[in-house]
Amino acid sequence: MKEIFEHIENNINETINNLFRMVSQPSVSAQSNGFDRAPDLMCKIAEEYGLKTTILRPDNNGFPSIFAEKKSKNSDKTLLFYTHYDVQPPDPLELWESDPFKPEKIGDRLYGRGMSDDKGNIAARLAAIKAFLDIEKDLPVNIKLFMEGEEEIGSRNLLSIIDKNKNLLSADACIWEGGGRNMSNNPFIYLGLKGVLSINMKVKKLNVDAHSSYAPILPSAIERLTLAINSFKNEFGHIIIKDFHSDILPLSDEERNAILSLPNDSKEWEDTFGIDFSEYNNESIDDMKIKLYAEPTANVAGFNSGYNGPGMKTVLPSVAECKMDFRLVPDQNPNKIFKNIKDHLIQNGFSDIDIEPFGKVFPYRTNISSPLVNLVKETAFQVYKKEPVVSPNNPGSGPMYEFGGMLGLPVVSAGIDHPTHKIHAPNENITVEDLILGSKHIALIMKKLVTNE
Amino acid sequence: MKEIFEHIENNINETINNLFRMVSQPSVSAQSNGFDRAPDLMCKIAEEYGLKTTILRPDNNGFPSIFAEKKSKNSDKTLLFYTHYDVQPPDPLELWESDPFKPEKIGDRLYGRGMSDDKGNIAARLAAIKAFLDIEKDLPVNIKLFMEGEEEIGSRNLLSIIDKNKNLLSADACIWEGGGRNMSNNPFIYLGLKGVLSINMKVKKLNVDAHSSYAPILPSAIERLTLAINSFKNEFGHIIIKDFHSDILPLSDEERNAILSLPNDSKEWEDTFGIDFSEYNNESIDDMKIKLYAEPTANVAGFNSGYNGPGMKTVLPSVAECKMDFRLVPDQNPNKIFKNIKDHLIQNGFSDIDIEPFGKVFPYRTNISSPLVNLVKETAFQVYKKEPVVSPNNPGSGPMYEFGGMLGLPVVSAGIDHPTHKIHAPNENITVEDLILGSKHIALIMKKLVTNE
Known part of the structure; x- marks a missing residue:
């Protein structure tokens, strides 16, 4: 050569x-x-x-x-x-x-x-x-x-x-x-690379925005959406959507060891994002590496509803919307995951939430x-x-x-x-x-x- | 005359x-x-x-x-x-x-x-x-x-x-x-007229927005704010902020009867807002009248965070903000209620939420x-x-x-x-x-x- x-x-x-x-x-x-x-x-x-x-x-x-x-x-x-x-x-x-x-x-x-x-x-x-x-x-x-x-x-x-x-x-x-x-x-x-399922969630509870004096008797789109978002995870931040983890291919010992051998970048992340991992959670760097490289996520990328300008408007908004991205690992299938999320919403009483997919990437490793x-x-x-x-x-x-x-x-x-x-x-x-x-x-x-x- | x-x-x-x-x-x-x-x-x-x-x-x-x-x-x-x-x-x-x-x-x-x-x-x-x-x-x-x-x-x-x-x-x-x-x-x-306490809640978890591939290890400002909002009410929609109801002057029988004698406007509300009260809750019109005329509220008037434009941005937003208005009834004091809300957040683990008042009207009847x-x-x-x-x-x-x-x-x-x-x-x-x-x-x-x- x-x-x-x-x-x-x-x-x-x-x-x-x-x-x-x-x-x-x-x-x-x-x-x-x-x-x-x-x-x-x-x-x-x-x-x-x-x-x-x-x-x-x-x-x-x-x-x-x-x-x-x-x-x-x-x-x-x-x-x-x-x-x-x-x-x-x-x-x-x-x-x-x-x-x-x-x-x-x-x-x-x-x-x-x-x-x-x-x-x-x-x-x-x-x-x-x-x-x-x-x-x-x-x-x-x-x-x-x-x-x-x-x-x-x-x-x-x-x-x-x-x-x-x-x-x-x-x-x-x-x-x-x-x-x-x-x-x-x-x-x-x-x-390998993670997959992604991007979704839009929208809830419309009223034909028109209401004056907030009606709050005692009218449903709140924002509250419904915050409840739906919170229903995806338990108090420890684990995703609890039924069957979400069913198809995940476990890491082999060799793969797990390879991930644990990756450089410890936690100091760099702390500097970049201005956080202190010791305050934020009690996880070991090993746990964090496994999560970052090999576990799926449910992230809210945007949330928008009602009045967000200067001062205050006493309004009860008719509609609330959010965007989420779920990063997936082998062998999760974004089409099945979308169905799991949809089922989860219905089974947890959120059939009033409209959910639309608009991006699907399959994971591979x-x-x-x-x-x-x-x-x-x-x-x-x-x-x-x-x-x-x-x-x-x-x-x-x-x-x-x-x-x-x-x-x-x-x-x-x-x-x-x-x-x-x-x-x-x-x-x-x-x-x-x-x-x-x-x-x-x-x-x-x-x-x-x-x-x- | x-x-x-x-x-x-x-x-x-x-x-x-x-x-x-x-x-x-x-x-x-x-x-x-x-x-x-x-x-x-x-x-x-x-x-x-x-x-x-x-x-x-x-x-x-x-x-x-x-x-x-x-x-x-x-x-x-x-x-x-x-x-x-x-x-x-x-x-x-x-x-x-x-x-x-x-x-x-x-x-x-x-x-x-x-x-x-x-x-x-x-x-x-x-x-x-x-x-x-x-x-x-x-x-x-x-x-x-x-x-x-x-x-x-x-x-x-x-x-x-x-x-x-x-x-x-x-x-x-x-x-x-x-x-x-x-x-x-x-x-x-x-x-009488209800009072109002308007607040802004803001949570900043990161110095800068992160790529959402970091979601497994970085905290989510949106999730924190949705959890804080949901902590204010129980599953029946009742406000569960400690001492929130302490100062409420009960309605006299005469006042309660006066409220129950008010015209039944539920059909008009249903038409205006495009809702069906029978689907939304099982409350009697009497309960709805008492709530509307004589009970306090916790309403989210706006929620804003992250990317909300067309398509998708795989971002983990650093900051989330919302506006809320709490309508108060006699003899709730907006200054005490603000302190109750602040205490509630701290006692429920939300000391990372910044809360600012920017509107206070006392109730009177x-x-x-x-x-x-x-x-x-x-x-x-x-x-x-x-x-x-x-x-x-x-x-x-x-x-x-x-x-x-x-x-x-x-x-x-x-x-x-x-x-x-x-x-x-x-x-x-x-x-x-x-x-x-x-x-x-x-x-x-x-x-x-x-x-x-």
Whole structure:
């Protein structure tokens, strides 16, 4: 691999140039900005690297995914990469020190929207492919590179795209976007993402707002909604919705130990949020890690009713509304969970609460015993020279289920991330070092996939 | 009284002219509109009726109250009238069919902002005074006419104005603004108003909003606030704040019977609010009347936290806030109730909830056995020829305590109201008939105050 790694280092300027070409082209899915040109540009660049491309359009007017592949002459193994070419809105623009769509190198960092999330990951994968093709005139495995166009707006068409293209996307393993290094520069690898069920709850008790002098005889929409919210948890904060936990796949000992071995970030959380965990609860850091990485949640994201302006209005509001997100863990199914919540409300006397779903992401977690996990860990250690940190399940969410669950693949992350990259924020960036290290890691995974399994 | 009543009828055009002069002058306290001229105009008109006037200015930049008096040559009894000359904002202007400050007579109705509430009541009192002075060359009792300038914005300076002018305002009885006829044209008399304690509750759990993936380990401000709200009542909706009910003066049998004799408006409430009481609760109409007219409330007027826009934001909000109003009945004290609520929160583990008062009105109820009540009832029957409806305590609130409690006076309403007058709404009006009947009722009360006691 010495020559491959040297090629990645020696050709870093070409990699950066192509990354700059991608970042220069806006592709802001939330603002529908740039999709007249972005898909073609992504295809053009992939084709320059020797890949064959196909644009996978959703049935509706959503933004297409791009599929690019190149076969190996000597391997029947196939590695699928999940990435996305859409980016977050650059706003607030006034906080950028450079133009988000005019990439710049300042010191050892490259700035621009999407530089790290996720065009940097696409560039690293292309750099690894290029190294093999230049040095070995072949790829060690067949490569399928999937680039989604709607990740930043909830992957709303991904499930149907995957469903329709199962054969096209068949593979032996999937490497996820993301991952890279943590604050201590240990390689950081994750094997799963939580799912999400987002709901709206609304209760209307009166045709019109009433003067609050009627409070003795009229029902209160706000009180009904607060009672419904409180009915979801017991006094210890445990979710008590019937059957909510029924399908949860227990952590194996190995997974539990991996979570408990994750760095203790409690001090950082305390500083960020201005809280003192010792005052807030009496849980051990071990309990907190298990909860954060591997347990479901019921969170109220917004609550709105009545008069909230200056001073006072003596009103009894007719309507109250709230938004909740339930993060789910394997093998909870957001459709079943929605039914559980609905049943819970009816069984607890809340049939007056209207509940609507408007976001569903399935959870997924690759088994920590999967050979792919070891492969990514071992190759990370070889490239980064530091012990990898493995998180069986991340607290956040993403469309990993579509690849892991629907295509039946082990999915492990490997990437170019670093906590200093400011993804989703102004001045998003990547270091040249992270781009080189990430590309080398991808190259080594490609090489070892054939020999290790 | 025949001549007095005829005088009122014969001089109705002069009464209307003076009412139009008052209505033509804006005096919108909420919008600080017209107070450069309104107090002087009210004094001028009162003086034209033979009263001596004093402007009572609050210490701050609030709007003054106007005191006007005229002594009787032959009586040592004094009757105090509470009224107010400020009016509600005329908005929404586009719904007026006439100019709110250019009074107009259309058919038998007079239109304009303040025509009924409360300049019509002032005009009725002046018409009665004028009748006695013209016919008998004297008043049957000493008259003190108090006209507040801040009733529509919560009477914020009234308590200190009354406190500083106790001698000036000393009297034997007080006739309240409001009252008149109900929808069946029975005279409607009320003896009390509820008090109000308005509070703001706020809970801040985090320095900044968190991504909702942190929900397993971070506290939720919304959940804390919903729990605090729910802690105020038991499952039957009864307020369970310790000592909340301690000072409540029980209804006498006579008061209870008076409340139970009030018209059954449940059908009208059902139509207005689109509810079905039989589905909502199993209370008898008797229970509902007692609750509405004579029991305290804890109402949530507004709740605001987190993201409430379109779609979903996976956020764990740092702060949640709500506004509540507690309507109080005699002899609850809003200052003690505020302390009870504060103690309740601390004793129930909610010391993280910040609570601020920003509105306090004391409750007041004149004893139904007071001779003044009989006097107003009997005179009402004589004038209106229909059985009066007596409400010992109204569901709404107003500054009656300042007169009844602080000055130690019996307070009973008598006025020119009718449910069709659209007070506080566009096209506020009064009928000529209500103005005449109300003036006659006031005149008869003045006459009988001397002979009846």
